[in-house]
Amino acid sequence: MNKKRATKSILLLLLLISLQSCSVFNSGLKTTEKPTGSKLVTFDIDHFYNAFDLAIKDSSNAENIFNNYYFKKGSAGLSDFYKTKIQSKEKFSEFVLAFKEYYQSIRNDITDIKDLENQIKQNFNDFEQLYPEAKFPDVYFLVGKYQSNGTISKNGLLIGTEMLAKTPESDTANWNNDILRISMERNHIPVTVSHELVHFNQDKMRDGNTLLWKSIREGSAEFVAEIISGETDADYKKFNGKELEIWNDFKSDKNKSIWRSWQQESELRPRNAGYWMGYMICKAYSEKIGNKEKAVKDILSIQDYSKFLKESEVEIYLQNKFGT
Structure with a gap:
């Protein structure tokens, strides 16, 4: 070669x-x-x-x-x-x-x-x-x-x-x-x-095949890694200013099996947007309940991803954090 x-x-x-x-x-x-x-x-x-x-x-x-x-x-x-x-x-x-x-x-x-x-x-x-x-x-x-x-x-x-x-x-x-x-x-x-x-350590999390499932699995690894190491594995600087737009796209895609398109960089989204979205969902859930230990235990034993998404109130979290 x-x-x-x-x-x-x-x-x-x-x-x-x-x-x-x-x-x-x-x-x-x-x-x-x-x-x-x-x-x-x-x-x-x-x-x-x-x-x-x-x-x-x-x-x-x-x-x-x-x-x-x-x-x-x-x-x-x-x-x-x-x-x-x-x-x-x-x-x-x-x-x-x-x-x-x-x-x-x-x-x-x-x-x-x-x-x-x-x-x-x-x-x-x-x-x-x-x-x-x-x-x-x-x-x-x-x-x-x-x-x-x-x-x-x-x-x-x-x-x-x-x-x-x-x-x-x-x-x-x-x-x-x-x-x-x-x-x-x-x-x-x-x-x-x-x-x-x-x-x-995600063996207690229920398996699935949707964008939401994969995003939370990858995003939870990012979220917990940040707690224990001080950083996420990815650099999410490119997401600045696009947070709510990405969330709106995610809402319409979350139940589809289209993970790869949420990994790749495009005009609409930076690379690894699925990771970022799952990370935000986990972060929103943790800040809502105010207990990192409980949040991590709950995340690493998720059985119903749609229920967890709803309980995270991530939309409110993103609007409060990134809205104008």
């Missing part, structure tokens, strides 16, 4: 990618009841760069090299990430080689993330205080091909570190413009982990 083809691939990903495309497993989750039992697994990153160095020297054999030195040596988390996100060793190796300068430039920033461990564990502890029923899985730090910064599986939280590698010292002059546009700050990793931790 040359850089022109790889750039087209990134543009396609920009149309399809969500912040987190959460793969939910309702049974067989591997967890511990205490944050101290959760492990941060980073050896897949080391294996990736071992394979990377070999593949650079023998590019014609890159697919086999990544298979033997990265995927076959991988953790349970990498196996899950491959099945749900990477899916093709051929396309993976072609993508990495096409953007080898980028992967090399972020190497030192993602091979050692010990400085973030304390913050991640503190966020886990804060979640336990907020939601005593919480379960805590292992966290796997992986390298993908720019498809997801985070998702979950039955084995734990899966973090795509190549999307979370930008630092104030990063030399971005030669980064592909599309990579630069969707890359996230390295110090944001604990926030992404917090978002995925909430997803892992």
Whole structure:
């Protein structure tokens, strides 16, 4: 894959990618009841760069090299990430080689993330205080091909570190413009982990297939992540001034199964509007009842999403907060 083809691939990903495309497993989750039992697994990153160095020297054999030195040596988390996100060793190796300068430039920033461990564990502890029923899985730090910064599986939280590698010292002059546009700050990793931790604890929420259901599932992860980490996983600055317009669109769409159109950026809505709308609904509910602990417990056990939407009184909340 040359850089022109790889750039087209990134543009396609920009149309399809969500912040987190959460793969939910309702049974067989591997967890511990205490944050101290959760492990941060980073050896897949080391294996990736071992394979990377070999593949650079023998590019014609890159697919086999990544298979033997990265995927076959991988953790349970990498196996899950491959099945749900990477899916093709051929396309993976072609993508990495096409953007080898980028992967090399972020190497030192993602091979050692010990400085973030304390913050991640503190966020886990804060979640336990907020939601005593919480379960805590292992966290796997992986390298993908720019498809997801985070998702979950039955084995734990899966973090795509190549999307979370930008630092104030990063030399971005030669980064592909599309990579630069969707890359996230390295110090944001604990926030992404917090978002995925909430997803892992949504097993008591009733499943569904509507825009409202998906928005609340993603928005609740944003809402709780903000409580425990101080930030949402997404940057919602583009929503300023459009809040009531987006809500009015949402009211007419909420019972439809059209999630993808609410992920993609359009003339009407910024990217990830479904996340934002669910986040606002959860925030409105919490502020209405005035008790974050109860709000989180209620949210993580929703059985009737339409009822919850009504009880949130989100329209009143948005009009009071953003109306003129």
